[in-house]
Amino acid sequence: MHELSIAHSLVELALPVVERAGAPRVREVRIAVGALAGVSVDSLLFCYDIAARSTLLEGSRLVVREVPLVIHCAVCERDVELPGPLQFRCPVCETPSGDIRQGRELYIEGLEVDVEEEVVPGGASANPEERAL
Amino acid sequence: MSTRILELRRDILNQNDETARALRARFRAADVLALNLVSSPGTGKTAFLEKTLRELVERGVPVAALVGDLETDNDARRLAASGAPVRQINTHGRCHLEAAWVESHLDGWSLSDLDYLFVENVGNLVCPSSYDLGEAVRVVLLSVTEGEDKPLKYPGMFNSSDVAVITKWDLAGPCEFDEAAARANIEAVRPGLRVLATSAKTGFGMDEWLAFLAERRRLGPDFLSAAARSSEPM
Numbered sequence: 001m002h003e004l005s006i007a008h009s010l011v012e013l014a015l016p017v018v019e020r021a022g023a024p025r026v027r028e029v030r031i032a033v034g035a036l037a038g039v040s041v042d043s044l045l046f047c048y049d050i051a052a053r054s055t056l057l058e059g060s061r062l063v064v065r066e067v068p069l070v071i072h073c074a075v076c077e078r079d080v081e082l083p084g085p086l087q088f089r090c091p092v093c094e095t096p097s098g099d100i101r102q103g104r105e106l107y108i109e110g111l112e113v114d115v116e117e118e119v120v121p122g123g124a125s126a127n128p129e130e131r132a133l
Numbered sequence: 134m135s136t137r138i139l140e141l142r143r144d145i146l147n148q149n150d151e152t153a154r155a156l157r158a159r160f161r162a163a164d165v166l167a168l169n170l171v172s173s174p175g176t177g178k179t180a181f182l183e184k185t186l187r188e189l190v191e192r193g194v195p196v197a198a199l200v201g202d203l204e205t206d207n208d209a210r211r212l213a214a215s216g217a218p219v220r221q222i223n224t225h226g227r228c229h230l231e232a233a234w235v236e237s238h239l240d241g242w243s244l245s246d247l248d249y250l251f252v253e254n255v256g257n258l259v260c261p262s263s264y265d266l267g268e269a270v271r272v273v274l275l276s277v278t279e280g281e282d283k284p285l286k287y288p289g290m291f292n293s294s295d296v297a298v299i300t301k302w303d304l305a306g307p308c309e310f311d312e313a314a315a316r317a318n319i320e321a322v323r324p325g326l327r328v329l330a331t332s333a334k335t336g337f338g339m340d341e342w343l344a345f346l347a348e349r350r351r352l353g354p355d356f357l358s359a360a361a362r363s364s365e366p367m
Contacts, residue, residue, distance in 0.1 A: 002229050004259035010316050021139055031145065038262040038289040085288040087321050096324035098292070106263070112141040123166055 003043035007051035008105070013108060017051065026060040027090050032111070034067040034105035036085055069103035081098035149264055152232035156267025163244035166215040166350045167252065169230075169268035171290060173283070174256030176276045177333060179208045179298040182253055184333040186215035188343060195246055197237050199228040200253040208253065218242065229260035232267055250351065258287040269358050270349055276301040277310035281318055288322040293359045295326075296345065 018026055033039050041064050048062040069082040073090035079101050080090055089096045144150060160167045182198060189196045197218040200208045209221035220238050221303050222230060222355050235252060252268065254261045273294035275283045278301055284291045319326055329345060331338035
């Protein structure tokens with residue numbers, strides 16, 4: 001049960017970003033979790049609500065994108081997706097490979113926040129579709 | 134009010150990974166081989182480490198150990214009987230060690246005087262796999278009493294390890310341990326992983342293990358552990 005530690009780390013990382021953006025409300029926190037990240041998504045969702053309590057993230061939704069496992073097959077000379085972490089071999093030619101190219105991810109991808117309307121001269125409102133980096 | 138997407142890509146365990154990278158640099162500079170020992174509870178990590186420390190101390194090899202435990206200092210006291218310096222890291226119920234705790238327990242030790250630093254993790258095959266401790270070698274242990282399918286139940290841990298050690302080999306016969314099946318399961322989740330069979334009780338396999346340690350030390354800083362490969366920036 002290290003998901004509570006991970007949830008706390010996640011909240012600690014996201015809070016300064018929310019504060020800098022001056023956002024009064026966070027709708028979603030989006031993260032990527034690889035198949036080999038060693039994280040139970042259900043536990044993390046449960047722990048997230050506990051870790052977010054009494055912070056600016058309280059009430060926000062944790063959205064998890066699960067990242068499948070991809071290895072590189074030296075025989076086929078390409079990256080191939082595996083159905084799970086139990087057989088590290090190319091599903092096409094069956095050659096074993098431990099050359100992992102994807103699946104260990106555990107990172108924040110983005111936040112969906114509410115922000116105050118910017119007062120733009122001329123009265124145009126900020127574009128709600130705007131994507132800020 | 135309007136809705137905005139703030140895009141960012143930031144590793145959630147970034148803080149631990151940064152501390153681990155700093156530790157790894159320190160271990161390299163001091164030319165000490167750091168090993169992280171992981172297993173289920175009851176695999177015999179402490180007995181295996183105790184035997185390892187005794188063998189190394191007998192040979193005059195400078196070695197030290199940190200041992201993680203939920204509450205007690207029983208393991209540290211057991212290990213200290215070997216004559217090697219040993220420190221306990223109490224996690225107070227937490228299920229894994231973090232790099233910062235390793236760092237804070239090294240104060241006062243002269244790393245450059247050591248050949249090996251062993252870190253015995255908390256008995257758990259899930260959580261410690263996510264936490265890089267700055268080790269050069271992650272050692273996953275499984276005992277013959279646990280069943281051959283352990284690697285399939287905990288692929289993440291076996292996959293992030295650099296060597297697998299089978300313990301309690303003296304019980305392999307009575308337990309009808311199927312060595313071929315165990316090796317095939319390890320190979321399935323981590324192709325090419327080195328597997329060593331050992332018994333802390335009879336000493337079986339210890340020579341091969343000590344030879345492995347010496348070999349890894351010779352490989353030096355150019356050799357990157359599986360944990361390092363996943364937490365060092367590409």
